[in-house]
């Protein structure tokens with residue numbers, strides 16, 4: 336039921352760990368299952384030169400974070416902000432419907448780490464952390 340790519344990123348996740356003196360740190364929790372994810376960014380001249388993550392989450396959360404870190408590494412901040420959980424899921428060749436909410440964690444963690452970077456540097460932003468998908472799980476974020 337999981338694609339080969341999901342199994343690959345789950346069993347050998349990329350970019351696991353922490354970055355000391357990270358330029359941006361984002362920590363988010365999943366309202367549906369209570370899992371937690373933390374993402375660390377190293378940013379130079381507006382480019383994400385390094386990224387690491389730690390998660391207390393399920394296999395799908397690990398696989399999506401691993402893929403998400405690969406997708407934003409070397410990218411400009413603005414490009415990383417456009418990363419959606421849907422794009423990550425597509426890059427993994429899909430997730431079972433019941434696990435889509437897990438992929439939201441990675442997108443939110445990236446956004447919250449970038450928001451932290453902007454806050455630390457006094458840059459105004461209107462980053463909206465939250466999922467706009469319509470799944471039942473994500474609706475619970477409102478409550």
Ligand code: FES
Pocket residue numbers: 365368369370392393394395396434436437440
């Ligand atoms: Fe919690 Fe997947 S079940 S992130």
